Amino acid sequence: xxxxxxxxxxxxxxxxxxxxxxxxxxxxxxxxxxxxxxxxxxxxxxxxxxxxxxxxxxxxxxxxxxxxxxxxxxxxxxxxxxxxxxxxxxxxxxxxxxxxxxxxxxxxxxxxxxxxxxxxxxxxxxxxxxxxxxxxxxxxxxxxxxxxxxxxxxxxxxxxxxxxxxxxxxxxxxxxxxxxxxxxxxxxxxxxxxxxxxxxxxxxxxxxxxxxxxxxxxxxxxxxxxxxxxxxxxxxxxxxxxxxxxxxxxxxxxxxxxxxxxxxxxxxxxxxxxxxxxxxxxxxxxxxxxxxxxxxxxxxxxxxxxxxxxxxxxxxxxxxxxxxxxxxxxxxxxxxxxxxxxxxxxxxxxxxxxxxxxxxxxxxxxxxxxxxxxxxxxxxxxxxxxxxxxxxxxxxxxxxxxxxxxxxxxxxxxxxxxxxxxxxxxxxxxxxxxxxxxxxxxxxxxxxxxxxxxxxxxxxxxxxxxxxxxxxxxxxxxxxxxxxxxxxxxxxxxxxxxxxxxxxxxxxxxxxxxxxxxxxxxxxxxxxxxxxxxxxxxxxxxxxxxxxxxxxxxxxxxxxxx
Amino acid sequence: xxxxxxxxxxxxxxxxxxxxxxxxxxxxxxxxxxxxxxxxxxxxxxxxxxxxxxxxxxxxxxxxxxxxxxxxxxxxxxxxxxxxxxxxxxxxxxxxxxxxxxxxxxxxxxxxxxxxxxxxxxxxxxxxxxxxxxxxxxxxxxxxxxxxxxxxxxxxxxxxxxxxxxxxxxxxxxxxxxxxxxxxxxxxxxxxxxxxxxxxxxxxxxxxxxxxxxxxxxxxxxxxxxxxxxxxxxxxxxxxxxxxxxxxxxxxxxxxxxxxxxxxxxxxxxxxxxxxxxxxxxxxxxxxxxxxxxxxxxxxxxxxxxxxxxxxxxxxx
Numbered sequence: 001x002x003x004x005x006x007x008x009x010x011x012x013x014x015x016x017x018x019x020x021x022x023x024x025x026x027x028x029x030x031x032x033x034x035x036x037x038x039x040x041x042x043x044x045x046x047x048x049x050x051x052x053x054x055x056x057x058x059x060x061x062x063x064x065x066x067x068x069x070x071x072x073x074x075x076x077x078x079x080x081x082x083x084x085x086x087x088x089x090x091x092x093x094x095x096x097x098x099x100x101x102x103x104x105x106x107x108x109x110x111x112x113x114x115x116x117x118x119x120x121x122x123x124x125x126x127x128x129x130x131x132x133x134x135x136x137x138x139x140x141x142x143x144x145x146x147x148x149x150x151x152x153x154x155x156x157x158x159x160x161x162x163x164x165x166x167x168x169x170x171x172x173x174x175x176x177x178x179x180x181x182x183x184x185x186x187x188x189x190x191x192x193x194x195x196x197x198x199x200x201x202x203x204x205x206x207x208x209x210x211x212x213x214x215x216x217x218x219x220x221x222x223x224x225x226x227x228x229x230x231x232x233x234x235x236x237x238x239x240x241x242x243x244x245x246x247x248x249x250x251x252x253x254x255x256x257x258x259x260x261x262x263x264x265x266x267x268x269x270x271x272x273x274x275x276x277x278x279x280x281x282x283x284x285x286x287x288x289x290x291x292x293x294x295x296x297x298x299x300x301x302x303x304x305x306x307x308x309x310x311x312x313x314x315x316x317x318x319x320x321x322x323x324x325x326x327x328x329x330x331x332x333x334x335x336x337x338x339x340x341x342x343x344x345x346x347x348x349x350x351x352x353x354x355x356x357x358x359x360x361x362x363x364x365x366x367x368x369x370x371x372x373x374x375x376x377x378x379x380x381x382x383x384x385x386x387x388x389x390x391x392x393x394x395x396x397x398x399x400x401x402x403x404x405x406x407x408x409x410x411x412x413x414x415x416x417x418x419x420x421x422x423x424x425x426x427x428x429x430x431x432x433x434x435x436x437x438x439x440x441x442x443x444x445x446x447x448x449x450x451x452x453x454x455x456x457x458x459x460x461x462x463x464x465x466x467x468x469x470x471x472x473x474x475x476x477x478x479x480x481x482x483x484x485x486x487x488x489x490x491x492x493x494x495x496x497x498x499x500x501x502x503x504x505x506x507x508x509x510x511x512x513x514x515x516x517x518x519x520x521x522x523x524x525x526x527x528x529x530x531x532x533x534x535x536x537x538x539x540x541x542x543x544x545x546x547x548x549x550x551x552x553x554x555x556x557x558x559x560x561x562x
Numbered sequence: 563x564x565x566x567x568x569x570x571x572x573x574x575x576x577x578x579x580x581x582x583x584x585x586x587x588x589x590x591x592x593x594x595x596x597x598x599x600x601x602x603x604x605x606x607x608x609x610x611x612x613x614x615x616x617x618x619x620x621x622x623x624x625x626x627x628x629x630x631x632x633x634x635x636x637x638x639x640x641x642x643x644x645x646x647x648x649x650x651x652x653x654x655x656x657x658x659x660x661x662x663x664x665x666x667x668x669x670x671x672x673x674x675x676x677x678x679x680x681x682x683x684x685x686x687x688x689x690x691x692x693x694x695x696x697x698x699x700x701x702x703x704x705x706x707x708x709x710x711x712x713x714x715x716x717x718x719x720x721x722x723x724x725x726x727x728x729x730x731x732x733x734x735x736x737x738x739x740x741x742x743x744x745x746x747x748x749x750x751x752x753x754x755x756x757x758x759x760x761x762x763x764x765x766x767x768x769x770x771x772x773x774x775x776x777x778x779x780x781x782x783x784x785x786x787x788x789x790x791x792x793x794x795x796x797x798x799x800x801x802x803x804x805x806x807x808x809x810x811x812x813x814x815x816x817x818x819x820x821x822x823x824x825x826x827x828x829x830x831x832x833x834x835x836x837x838x839x840x841x842x843x844x845x846x847x848x849x850x851x852x853x854x855x856x857x858x859x860x861x862x863x864x865x866x867x868x869x870x871x872x873x874x875x876x877x878x879x
Contacts, residue, residue: 032699040661042700185588208699391697420697422659422704465785474762475781479695483819489761505761523695525782 007301010092014099021096021156024048025163028429029207030391041440042423047072049385049431051096052156056080056251057136057244058381061150062432065143065378070433080251087252091238091245092277092294097155098238098245102277102296105230120273122233125281125289125330128240133331134339136246141343146374147350147405151381153243161408162223164388165213165397170220172206213387214396214413238294239279249291250329259288259299260314263322265307272299272308282308288325350405360545361401362535365412365516368419368443368452369427369436372541373402379434382408386426386435392417394518395426410435412454414518414534419454421481421517444482445515455516456538456547457486457509463531466504470496476507476520476532486513487520487532511538511548603729603746605775605798609643609834617873618838620831626808627675629830632878634679634804637832643802644750646684651748652676652716653800655756655771656692656707658817659700665809665824666817667701668756670710672806672830676752677714689744691719692774695817719744726777733793735786740777745798753800753836757807757827757843759815763787764854766816767843768803768836769795788856795836795865803839805831810846835873837866 028048050072052058059076063069079090091098139150151157175198182194229236238245259282266284273283280292282299284307300308318324355361360373367386370376387395387410394417397408410426412419421444427437438452445451457476465473480487489505496502509532516534524530537547611617619636623629634640644650654668662670673690680688690711694701698720702708708718719725726740727747745751755771762784763770772794773780783790807829811818818824827846833839837860841851851857851868861868 030697030699032703040704042703187588391700420659420700422700471785472762472787473784475784477761478784478816481817481819483814483823485814523781525779525784527779 003297003301007297010295010297013093014102017094018096018099021051021159022163024051025160025168025388026205028164028385028388030389030423030425031208040422042425044389044425044428048389049383049429050075052160052381052383052385052431054079055154055156055244056083057150057154057247058157058432060140060247061143061148061154061381062379064140065146065148066375066433068433070379071431073432079248083248083251083255085255086257087255087290087293087295088245088248088278089295090248091242092296095155095238095244097159097242098235098294100159100227101230101235101237104227105234105277106275109231119234120270123273123276123279124286125279125292126239129279129292130331130335131240132242132246133249133329134335135241136243136250137336137339138343138346139243141340142346143343143378145344145347146378147347148378148381149346149405150243151383152407153241154381155237155242155244157381157383158223158226161382161384161397162219164384165211165216166220166223168205168207168388169211169213169216172210175201175206176210208391209393211388211393212416213393214411214416215399216397218399219397219408234279235277235294238277239292252291252293253327253329255290257310257312258290258314258316258325259293260309260311260316261288261322262307262309263317263319265305267305267307269304271302271304275299275302284322287323289330290325290327291329350403353403355403360536362537363411364398364401364406365414365455365518365534365536366539366541367395367410367412367426367435368454369424369438370454370541371434371436372543376409376434376541377402377405379432380406380409381432381434383431384408384410385429385431386410389425389429390417391423391425392420392522394419412518414521415530416522418518418522419516421515421519450540451482451515453515453538453540455518455534455536456511457514457516457518457520457532457534459507459509460529460531460533463526463529464507465526465531466492466494466506467531470494470502470504472504473525474505474507475523475525477505479519479523481517481519482513482515484513486510486515507532511551514538603727603741605729605731605741605746605751607748607751607801608799609801611834611873612638612642614638615642615874616876617835617867618831618833618842618870619876619878620829620842621878622827622829623878624828626669626671626828626830629808629828630672630675630804630832631679633830633832636876636878637802637834640679640683643752644680644683644685647686648680648684648749649687649689649747650680650685650750650752651689651691651744652680652711652752652754653692653745653771653774654690654707654754654806655758655766655774656698656701656705657695657774659696659704660818661704662706663809663821663824664818665756665811666758666815666819667705667707668754669806669808670706672804672808673707673754674710674714676754676804677711677716680750680752681715685750688716689719689748690716691721691742691744693721693742693777694774721777731793731797733790733797735783735789736776736793736797741775742777745775751798751800753803755803755805755839755843756809756811757805757846758811758818759813759847761815763791763856764849765840765844765847767805768800768839769856769860770840772798788859791856792860792863792865795860796863800836801834803833803836805833805839805843807831807843807846812847833870835866835870837861837868838870838873839866841868842870 053072056076183191275298277296278292278294280289395410461467465471477487615638621629621632658666660666729741758766760766813823
């Protein structure tokens with residue numbers, strides 16, 4: 001097999017893994033199978049979060065933060081173990097974000113600074129590439145103390161979150177907008193053509209309903225920034241930021257596969273440096289950095305004199321003009337210690353805020369089956385899979401509702417969508433067990449089992465039509481899905497300002513029955529701020545956040561221990 | 563100035579002028595266009611009365627298909643209502659994410675049989691659709707109606723935002739509302755409600771089932787529920803009302819959930835009179851038509867008769 005073939009294999013591998021990743025996110029969606037064997041339990045046909053389970057950093061982070069390896073996370077060994085022998089093949093061959101960075105970096109540009117000498121210079125090893133190791137140590141230490149922040153910069157959750165909550169909804173809004181605009185001309189053939197184009201792309205890219213996500217500009221901004229940085233520094237993210245790259249770099253410390261340089265053959269044409277993805281100094285005259293190499297094999301493929309060769313157990317000759325490779329990861333001990341110290345300090349810093357005294361955010365409604373908050377934060381990698389899959393668009397990324405510590409973790413906003421009682425999809429797609437998969441019975445409860453609660457509903461009597469405005473309305477009661485209904489009505493005579501007695505049915509809430517699903521808040525016809533709303537109190541996942549001393553169905557065994 | 567340059571510049575100027583003028587013309591039409599979108603659709607699909615047949619026929623049989631057929635035959639058979647080549651829209655209640663046993667949605671067996679009958683009568687196309695409250699994909703799936711109706715040969719349409727037409731319902735309360743296209747863009751409309759308890763209107767049967775043709779913020783209609791139901795029934799006059807009283811939700815309506823709330827009545831009845839349908843249906847809930855305010859108001863408005871026996875009533879037990 002020639003080196004050209006191997007490079008083409010690498011390109012195919014990048015495309016295949018990227019498309020697979022993208023396709024899995026597209027499939028993280030409720031696409032109804034209309035001939036189900038068992039319609040009582042609606043399950044996704046595919047293990048759509050499998051890509052995230054192959055992520056070694058997610059595995060290490062969650063293992064340190066909560067002491068468990070959830071579900072299929074052991075798959076990450078498929079990445080990790082070969083890395084020990086051959087180096088960061090994942091970055092160059094598999095990682096979908098790495099491939100995206102690669103393509104955007106390499107996309108032809110007329111800009112002078114990316115050509116010739118400047119490009120060669122930018123592809124030399126730089127000190128900034130150490131930053132990723134310090135990020136890695138910082139977040140890993142923080143995880144050890146119980147706050148899992150690694151998902152913010154872990155490439156697979158990063159990309160899943162960005163595509164799921166920003167890219168795809170933006171495409172959807174744009175497509176609908178363009179379609180509506182074209183149709184507004186009222187020209188038949190034009191409308192038909194636009195509709196045809198829309199209908200072609202819809203089943204592939206668009207969800208059944210347009211999803212609108214809370215506070216996604218932060219996610220979108222970061223994603224765009226990472227993409228743009230590629231145009232200034234080739235694969236800036238992969239070289240300088242990515243903590244997974246850092247982890248794999250550390251694990252490639254003892255790799256037996258590597259670059260062998262044949263010094264006399266080199267003509268110093270610098271072709272290798274022009275297309276080096278990892279900035280690992282493949283050229284003669286500089287020390288090769290094993291931990292930075294993405295194994296893209298461009299250097300070997302482009303070397304006109306075959307002076308560079310990747311092989312097992314390469315010889316590393318040290319001559320006066322050609323320094324030996326750097327086997328160790330290039331980091332300074334002092335700064336590693338500083339990173340570790342920072343990681344240690346992160347948790348107490350994050351938890352000294354008032355949210356950890358009494359006034360935790362009452363509107364922080366977590367998805368059904370969520371772990372207790374502390375455990376939740378030790379598991380959630382903010383991949384956005386639960387938000388993407390929620391059929392009612394009920395789950396959204398937080399901004400500050402869960403504190404800075406919980407940024408982009410899921411929150412339920414009932415005004416936008418309620419929690420469908422018979423739906424358990426968010427638990428099915430959660431790759432780390434932050435949301436545990438419930439069975440239908442565990443979700444809705446039964447004679448022998450209490451339902452899963454995410455909060456409790458309250459009535460705002462100053463806004464409720466039968467309470468405040470002498471108007472009939474029973475929509476919350478109508479929508480209440482529990483059986484019997486948690487919202488019940490009492491007929492009362494109220495008086496309008498002229499003193500006319502009007503009979504209305506005023507809603508009340510039975511806390512024993514309410515599961516906090518938010519259907520009442522969703523359906524409330526008081527459009528802006530609902531007259532009935534849910535707060536997190538009474539949620540099954542918390543032993544403390546309870547309103548009543550004895551609430552029917554709060555069995556201690558039903559509450560997950562943190 | 564050379565000739566070539568002159569032609570080029572003139573051409574560019576003309577093109578720019580054409581774009582400017584064209585854009586102006588296009589946007590100038592917008593007002594007219596939106597005006598046209600308010601379609602003068604009618605919701606009247608009634609068939610002429612025929613004194614040879616009773617106004618209502620009720621059949622009780624634990625074979626629900628047989629009950630439907632017996633009731634329909636007594637009304638003159640499907641051929642009285644469906645002409646060959648008709649486009650038919652069937653409107654069952656597919657409001658909630660509930661199974662058939664829970665009695666919140668119309669019995670899928672009856673929907674399938676109705677589809678089959680229409681096709682046998684020569685209908686060109688049979689559409690089954692409804693505007694659900696919960697996620698329509700879940701409602702259509704769990705109710706069993708999608709699968710059953712498609713197997714029987716119907717086209718099942720999940721409501722889509724693009725499929726609404728602004729329609730002037732000409733009601734007292736309901737004026738211009740978005741209506742799902744198949745409910746006005748059809749030759750025949752068959753309303754197939756289920757009998758359910760409702761805490762404001764007392765019962766959800768035929769006329770209340772018509773809420774399901776409306777888009778928009780229909781949850782606000784509860785403020786004047788009686789008038790809105792009557793307005794709807796005055797606008798939307800179905801060809802036939804086929805009432806599913808096989809499983810009657812007596813409590814916890816309209817969504818239900820508990821099998822304890824369901825009373826098995828194994829009854830199906832057909833009528834052309836919406837008010838009569840609701841009046842008879844209310845009896846399954848321990849009510850009578852003259853105690854239910856929207857039925858009274860509808861009868862007063864001349865939409866039908868509370869006394870369902872007046873136009874002839876036949877029971878097949």
